[in-house]
Amino acid sequence: MNIVSPKGFKAVGIHCGLKHKKYDLALLVSDVPANAAGVFTTNAIQAAPLVITKELIQSTGKMQAIIINSGNANACTGTAGMQDALTMQLKTAEKIGISPDLVGVASTGVIGEKLNMEPIVAGIASFEPTNTLESSIQFSQAILTTDTVTKNTSYRVEIDGKEVVVAGTAKGSGMIEPNMATMLGFITTDANIEATHLQEALKTVTDVTFNAITVDGDTSTNDMVIVMANGMAQNEQLTPSHPEWEIFLNALHAVSQDLAKMIAKDGEGATKLIEVEVNGAISDSEARKIAKTVVGSPLVKTAVFGCDANWGRVIAAVGYSGATVNPSDIHIQIGPTTVVHGGEPANFSEEELLVYLKQPEVKIIVDLNIGDGIGLAWGCDLTYDYVQINATYRS
Amino acid sequence: MNIVSPKGFKAVGIHCGLKHKKYDLALLVSDVPANAAGVFTTNAIQAAPLVITKELIQSTGKMQAIIINSGNANACTGTAGMQDALTMQLKTAEKIGISPDLVGVASTGVIGEKLNMEPIVAGIASFEPTNTLESSIQFSQAILTTDTVTKNTSYRVEIDGKEVVVAGTAKGSGMIEPNMATMLGFITTDANIEATHLQEALKTVTDVTFNAITVDGDTSTNDMVIVMANGMAQNEQLTPSHPEWEIFLNALHAVSQDLAKMIAKDGEGATKLIEVEVNGAISDSEARKIAKTVVGSPLVKTAVFGCDANWGRVIAAVGYSGATVNPSDIHIQIGPTTVVHGGEPANFSEEELLVYLKQPEVKIIVDLNIGDGIGLAWGCDLTYDYVQINATYRS
Numbered sequence: 001m002n003i004v005s006p007k008g009f010k011a012v013g014i015h016c017g018l019k020h021k022k023y024d025l026a027l028l029v030s031d032v033p034a035n036a037a038g039v040f041t042t043n044a045i046q047a048a049p050l051v052i053t054k055e056l057i058q059s060t061g062k063m064q065a066i067i068i069n070s071g072n073a074n075a076c077t078g079t080a081g082m083q084d085a086l087t088m089q090l091k092t093a094e095k096i097g098i099s100p101d102l103v104g105v106a107s108t109g110v111i112g113e114k115l116n117m118e119p120i121v122a123g124i125a126s127f128e129p130t131n132t133l134e135s136s137i138q139f140s141q142a143i144l145t146t147d148t149v150t151k152n153t154s155y156r157v158e159i160d161g162k163e164v165v166v167a168g169t170a171k172g173s174g175m176i177e178p179n180m181a182t183m184l185g186f187i188t189t190d191a192n193i194e195a196t197h198l199q200e201a202l203k204t205v206t207d208v209t210f211n212a213i214t215v216d217g218d219t220s221t222n223d224m225v226i227v228m229a230n231g232m233a234q235n236e237q238l239t240p241s242h243p244e245w246e247i248f249l250n251a252l253h254a255v256s257q258d259l260a261k262m263i264a265k266d267g268e269g270a271t272k273l274i275e276v277e278v279n280g281a282i283s284d285s286e287a288r289k290i291a292k293t294v295v296g297s298p299l300v301k302t303a304v305f306g307c308d309a310n311w312g313r314v315i316a317a318v319g320y321s322g323a324t325v326n327p328s329d330i331h332i333q334i335g336p337t338t339v340v341h342g343g344e345p346a347n348f349s350e351e352e353l354l355v356y357l358k359q360p361e362v363k364i365i366v367d368l369n370i371g372d373g374i375g376l377a378w379g380c381d382l383t384y385d386y387v388q389i390n391a392t393y394r395s
Numbered sequence: 396m397n398i399v400s401p402k403g404f405k406a407v408g409i410h411c412g413l414k415h416k417k418y419d420l421a422l423l424v425s426d427v428p429a430n431a432a433g434v435f436t437t438n439a440i441q442a443a444p445l446v447i448t449k450e451l452i453q454s455t456g457k458m459q460a461i462i463i464n465s466g467n468a469n470a471c472t473g474t475a476g477m478q479d480a481l482t483m484q485l486k487t488a489e490k491i492g493i494s495p496d497l498v499g500v501a502s503t504g505v506i507g508e509k510l511n512m513e514p515i516v517a518g519i520a521s522f523e524p525t526n527t528l529e530s531s532i533q534f535s536q537a538i539l540t541t542d543t544v545t546k547n548t549s550y551r552v553e554i555d556g557k558e559v560v561v562a563g564t565a566k567g568s569g570m571i572e573p574n575m576a577t578m579l580g581f582i583t584t585d586a587n588i589e590a591t592h593l594q595e596a597l598k599t600v601t602d603v604t605f606n607a608i609t610v611d612g613d614t615s616t617n618d619m620v621i622v623m624a625n626g627m628a629q630n631e632q633l634t635p636s637h638p639e640w641e642i643f644l645n646a647l648h649a650v651s652q653d654l655a656k657m658i659a660k661d662g663e664g665a666t667k668l669i670e671v672e673v674n675g676a677i678s679d680s681e682a683r684k685i686a687k688t689v690v691g692s693p694l695v696k697t698a699v700f701g702c703d704a705n706w707g708r709v710i711a712a713v714g715y716s717g718a719t720v721n722p723s724d725i726h727i728q729i730g731p732t733t734v735v736h737g738g739e740p741a742n743f744s745e746e747e748l749l750v751y752l753k754q755p756e757v758k759i760i761v762d763l764n765i766g767d768g769i770g771l772a773w774g775c776d777l778t779y780d781y782v783q784i785n786a787t788y789r790s
Contacts, residue, residue, distance in 0.1 A: 045714030045722050045738075076710055076722075078739040111707025112740045221711055298693075299785055306786025312506025315471055316616055319440030327440050328473075343440075344473040345507045384779050390694055391701030391778075 001154035002136035006165040006190035007232035008032060011135045013142030016123030018071035018109075018116060023142035025123040027092065028186055029065040033102055034228035036063035037199035039206045041223040047075035048085040049105035050222055056104060061195025063228055066104035067092040067124065068143050068184065070171070074107040074115050075221040084115045091124045106184055108145050108171065108222055140169040143184055146389055147171050147266055153258035155251040159244045160235040164191045166251040170225075172263035185210060185225035185259055191248055192231035193238040200240070201249055202227050209256035212288060212377045213264040214296040227252070264378035265361075269385030273361045274304055278375045280368040286323040287368075287375030293321035294364060295379035305381035307357040309350060311339040318366055331367040396549035397531035401560040401585035402627035403427060406530045408537030411518030413466035413504075413511060418537035420518040422487065423581055424460040428497055429623035431458035432594035434601045436618040442470035443480040444500035445617055451499060456590025458623055461499035462487040462519065463538050463579065465566070469502040469510050470616040479510045486519045501579055503540055503566065503617050535564040538579055541663055541784055542566050548653035550646040554639045555630040559586045561646040565620075567658035580605060580620035580654055586643055587626035588633035595635070596644055597622050604651035607683060607772045608659040609691040622647070659773035660756075664780030668756045669699055673770045675763040681718040682763075682770030688716035689759060690774035700776035702752035704745060706734040713761055726762040 004011050008031040016025040038057040040050055057063060067088050074081050085105050093100040107115075129135060140150035154167035168187040193201075202225065210225055238248050265273035276295045281287035294300055297317040303310040311332050318325060332340035335356040337348050356362070399406050403426040411420040433452045435445055452458065462483050469476050480500050488495040502510075524530060535545035549562030563582040588596075597620065605620055633643050660668035671690045676682035689695055692712040698705040706727050713720055727735035730751040732743050751757070 043711060043714040044720050045710055073707070076707060076735070076738060076740065078723075111705075111711060112735075221714060298781075302782055302785035305782065308786065312468070312471060315440055316438060316506060319438040319616060325439050327471075340471070340507075342473075343471060345471065382782060382785075384782050386693075387697055387700065387777060387779050387782060390697035391703065 001156065001165065001167060002133055002152055003028065003139060003167050003169045003186065003188055004131040004136045005154055005167050006188045008190060008230050009188045010129035010131045011139035012127050012129040013138030013140070014123055014126065017119035018069055023138060024069060024071045025120060026068045026139045026142035027065060027127050027129055028139060028188070029096060029129050030228055030230040032230055032232070033062050033064045034230035035061055035193060035195040035198055036226060036228050037195060037202040038224055038226045039202060041220060043221050045076065045221045047073055047107060047222040048077060048082040049074055049107045050224055052085050052089060053104040053106060053224060056101060060101060062102060063104050064098050064102040065092060065096055066106060066186065066226060068106040069120060070108050070143055070145055072107060072109040072113055072115050073111045073222045076112045077114055080114060084117055087117060088120060091121055095124050095127055104226060106222070106224060108143065108182060108184055111221060143169070143171045145171065145182070146268055149266055151259055151262040151266070153255050155254050157247050157251045159191065159238070159247055162233045162235045164233040164235055164248065165189060166191070166255050168255040168259050170259040170263055172266050182220035183210065183223045183263060187225070187227040187252070187255055189227065189229045190231065190233035191229050191238055192233060192235050193229050193248070197239055198227055198229050201252055204249070205253040205256045208288070208376070209253065209260040212292060213260045214292060214377070214379045261378050264380050267380035268389045269383040270380030271383055272304055272381045274379045274381065275361065275363045276377050277363065277365045278368065279365070280371055281373030281375065282324050282371035283373040284375055287373040288377060290318055290321045290323045290366060291375045291377035293317050294366065295377045298382055301379065301382035304357065304362050305383050307354055309334055309339060309353045309357060314364060314366070315340060324370065325368055326370050329369040331369065333365040335363055396551065396560065396562060397528055397547055398423065398534060398562050398564045398581065398583055399526040399531045400549055400562050401583045403585060403625050404583045405524035405526045406534035407522050407524040408533030408535070409518055409521065412514035413464055418533060419464060419466045420515060421463045421534045421537035422460060422522050422524055423534060423583070424491060424524050425623055425625040427625055427627070428457050428459045429625035430456055430588060430590040430593055431621065431623050432590060432597040433619055433621045434597060436615060438616050440471065440616045442468055442502060442617045443472060443477040444469055444502045445619060447480050447484060448499040448501060448619060448621070451496060455496060457497060458499050459493050459497035460487060460491055461501060461581065461621060463501040464515060465503050465538055465540055467502060467504040467508055467510050468506045468617050471507045472509055475509060479512055482512060483515060486516055490519050490522055499621060501617070501619060503538065503577060503579055506616060538564070538566045540566065540577070542661055544661055546654055546657040546661070548650055550649050552642050552646045554586065554633070554642055557628045557630045559628040559630055559643065560584060561586070561650050563650040563654050565654040565658055567661050577615035578605065578618045578658060582620070582622040582647070582650055584622065584624045585626065585628035586624050586633055587628060587630050588624050588643070592634055593622055593624050596647055600644070600648040600651045603683070603771070604648065604655040607687060608655045609687060609772070609774045656773050659775050662775035663784045664778040665775030666778055667699055667776045669774045669776065670756065670758045671772050672758065672760045673763065674760070675766055676768035676770065677719050677766035678768040679770055682768040683772060685713055685716045685718045685761060686770045686772035688712050689761065690772045693777055696774065696777035699752065699757050700778050702749055704729055704734060704748045704752060709759060709761070710735060719765065720763055721765050724764040726764065728760040730758055
């Protein structure tokens with residue numbers, strides 16, 4: 001299954017010429033207008049395409065198509081940049097034969113450079129979206145920047161006896177942190193659900209998935225996660241009081257968590273996915289805050305890269321997270337091994353732990369033992385390649 | 396001039412055996428009990444020596460000596476660690492022949508390993524502090540961890556016609572950020588000033604110096620800056636209403652700012668000092684917040700390492716700082732070159748800017764043009780060596 005597996009969706013991805021060779025222009029379109037929800041960057045500097053898409057979703061709750069370019073963020077480009085984003089919206093609407101206010105726009109890439117509109121306009125004219133696996137792959141390729149792999153997931157559930165599919169694709173992979181960052185996520189579903197409830201569901205799952213990952217603590221000007229629900233599964237309209245609401249919410253959660261973890265794992269230069277689980281905090285939000293602080297610590301990230309069981313950096317990060325802790329109640333596990341018991345070093349075999357730390361996914365579990373709050377966060381190690389990629393990004 | 400230049404101070408630094416070869420044990424002592432002030436880590440996990448020194452200063456405002464070891468932080472070491480720190484305090488007091496409650500203790504190094512007390516006790520017994528340049532150099536060497544250079548500064552001023560000296564030495568250099576982090580600073584002065592006013596003065600200058608630097612955003616369990624004022628300059632007692640109060644405050648500020656910049660410049664793996672100046676914010680504290688956010692951004696830090704004038708990352712960091720900004724009013728300069736004017740790209744020569752960026756100190760100036768708030772922050776670039784140092788720290 002893929003991004004066009006929900007009924008009535010088509011996609012396309014092409015190389016138009018913004019990048020040297022790679023795919024750089026993509027379109028996702030529904031056969032009928034879809035109810036839409038979105039979450040957007042919290043950065044005070046917001047790119048022109050993001051402003052357009054955010055206003056569209058917040059004012060109408062409807063979207064039928066979204067056009068995306070990679071290679072250029074169209075951010076800090078002033079009124080000319082806004083004009084360019086509007087042109088992308090208009091040309092796409094004309095190509096499909098729908099109203100411009102049903103077309104979203106997204107961009108990702110370098111900040112502060114004017115878009116080269118000629119190849120984009122020609123590219124839009126050449127679009128031939130289909131609902132094939134090939135199209136979905138091309139779409140997921142065309143939205144990438146420094147990502148090394150495409151990111152796709154989907155789930156099929158049954159609601160009111162109807163098959164409902166929730167699918168998603170996303171891109172990372174620098175500037176990933178708090179509350180959206182050079183991250184684009186596109187989720188499609190054929191579920192029948194109104195925009196307000198869709199927004200509520202997206203917000204709920206985003207807090208514990210896309211907003212629980214960090215690559216480098218930088219937040220970008222262009223991030224968004226969009227859900228389009230076109231209703232073609234023909235289930236009874238979903239509301240929080242629908243008996244199978246949780247089934248839909250779980251599918252949306254699963255898609256979001258899969259994509260979030262894929263983004264974290266493919267963080268710039270990463271060799272490992274780090275998952276931090278915090279238990280026993282005074283609240284879930286404090287647990288998430290601690291988990292996010294630990295997974296975001298450059299010293300923890302470099303230690304994981306070096307396969308070093310340096311739990312002192314973990315407990316130091318717990319300490320500076322700002323959350324309520326009682327030092328002598330803290331237990332810490334790295335994988336299956338307890339390394340801190342009651343705030344003090346536990347006896348453990350560094351050699352056995354080294355074997356664990358050499359794996360591609362590392363889990364750190366922190367038990368605070370002062371409450372019932374639980375939380376998860378994901379990130380990646382900090383490597384020579386992160387420095388290399390970002391020291392030479394524009395070269 | 397150096398840390399023992401103020402009248403009545405002596406120091407010593409030796410190799411006792413905690414590290415393989417380098418100096419690792421140090422003592423600073425005043426001929427008479429000094430009034431003392433200190434600022435300490437905000438981390439909820441606090442090392443035993445820090446707890447002792449903090450309580451001592453807060454309860455009596457007096458200190459005559461401080462013993463410091465490097466190579467082991469004596470943090471997360473439980474009651475045994477507290478006992479070890481108390482033993483360091485007691486043995487030092489016995490050696491000098493003063494009361495233990497006049498002796499501070501500081502440690503820096505790996506977290507969670509028990510101190511090897513035998514070489515420390517033997518080292519204390521062998522101490523022969525003097526007021527020579529050589530002793531001050533040995534002292535400043537013995538407090539280092541991954542620092543590559545010693546950090547010393549001093550200023551001579553005249554108050555009430557008396558010569559007053561303020562001198563300081565410090566160590567960095569990872570885990571440097573907000574509000575103290577694996578940072579130790581020791582400031583000596585022969586000024587005559589009561590502990591409460593000394594504390595007030597230290598707090599004032601720390602906010603704009605030691606707390607305005609960042610290396611990697613991690614805060615440690617052991618950080619402290621201590622000032623000892625032994626009054627031997629025989630000036631009239633300094634209070635904020637003393638006509639020459641500002642002279643003393645400026646000297647303390649200069650010492651703190653010099654040390655803070657040296658720490659930032661010698662951040663782990665750093666090749667460049669980055670200074671960020673923010674003008675026109677709605678308040679000084681917002682300006683400092685923005686400056687700190689920009690100088691702490693891994694993407695800005697890697698761009699500076701790569702000599703890349705990637706101002707998009709600067710404006711993105713301004714945007715996610717959480718401060719009030721008006722995007723279209725923002726001007727940004729890198730060194731002498733305006734790169735952003737009114738929120739949009741300015742025309743500039745990338746080649747000329749490259750010449751500037753290749754220098755060892757890079758200044759970024761952000762003008763928000765919405766108020767009178769100003770602020771400075773310092774940091775360093777993020778390099779391959781930072782990753783190398785921290786991936787292999789315990790190996």
